[in-house]
């Protein structure tokens with residue numbers, strides 16, 4: 001036995017259905033599908049009637065094509081591997097006028113989505129002037145230009161922020177830019193909303209063709225104050241008690257006084273640590289053993305100490321995360337940002353089990 005990531009496949013698919021309802025969704029599957037496993041996630045999403053996928057990695061995009069000949073695959077980072085993009089029919093972001101100018105000829109037969117930078121300042125056209133510059137050149141090159149503009153998109157980086165005006169600002173800016181772009185192009189796809197924006201807007205923004213969802217599909221609420229019923233966590237992270245150590249008062253355990261007892265105590269040594277991707281700040285809170293919560297006292301690379309009572313014994317299962325002790329509960333307490341804990345999980349050290 002060792003540290004384990006378990007996914008309940010049927011429940012995962014059921015939850016995706018529950019979350020997406022009848023909305024058209026492009027599933028964000030970057031970082032190994034938020035570490036649920038790319039091929040697992042693609043197959044599960046296909047079963048839940050999602051056929052559009054977005055990732056930031058060309059390697060993942062190619063992997064998706066190998067799993068599905070019909071899927072629409074959108075690469076959110078620009079790539080200059082134009083032959084591969086064409087061979088695997090991968091659509092891609094167009095991140096700037098400069099990119100178009102430089103690679104205009106190599107981009108032939110590639111479908112692109114115009115990206116608006118918005119407040120995120122990560123990638124994309126900066127403003128209407130830059131789009132104007134592009135449109136003028138694109139229209140001039142009409143006869144020789146074989147790149148296909150099929151989509152428009154942006155990312156709302158402030159959708160989970162309340163009490164500040166940034167989300168309203170980025171939403172407003174985008175809708176203005178989109179109205180302008182629509183006077184020049186007929187888009188097959190328009191997508192802007194992540195999980196937080198989807199929940200906040202109670203659906204799809206007018207004139208958009210797809211939601212572009214990540215975290216909510218994987219079972220975590222995108223911001224605090226939402227009911228747990230919004231999405232179910234069907235992923236579990238567990239390990240087991242290796243042994244119980246008894247400590248005298250004022251006795252230290254672990255590297256560099258990792259934990260010092262205050263009285264006679266029982267410490268469970270558990271086979272999971274930050275090397276498995278458990279965030280360091282998670283150690284300030286509880287885990288669950290035999291249905292009861294116990295405080296974690298120290299987190300090391302491959303072990304953690306848990307302060308337990310007489311009911312806990314060697315080989316007992318220790319649950320770090322499940323639908324009873326959800327990842328989002330700890331996100332809201334400050335253990336990492338939104339998708340940080342999921343994407344930090346170590347896919348090489350955790351034993352992966354999919355329960356059908």
Ligand SMILES: Cc1ncc(COP(=O)(O)O)c(C=O)c1O
Pocket residue numbers: 028076155193194195196212213214215216222338339
């Ligand atoms: C560009 C882009 N779109 C959509 C998403 C999905 O966001 P979320 O997981 O909050 O739904 C992400 C995630 O980071 C992203 O980077």
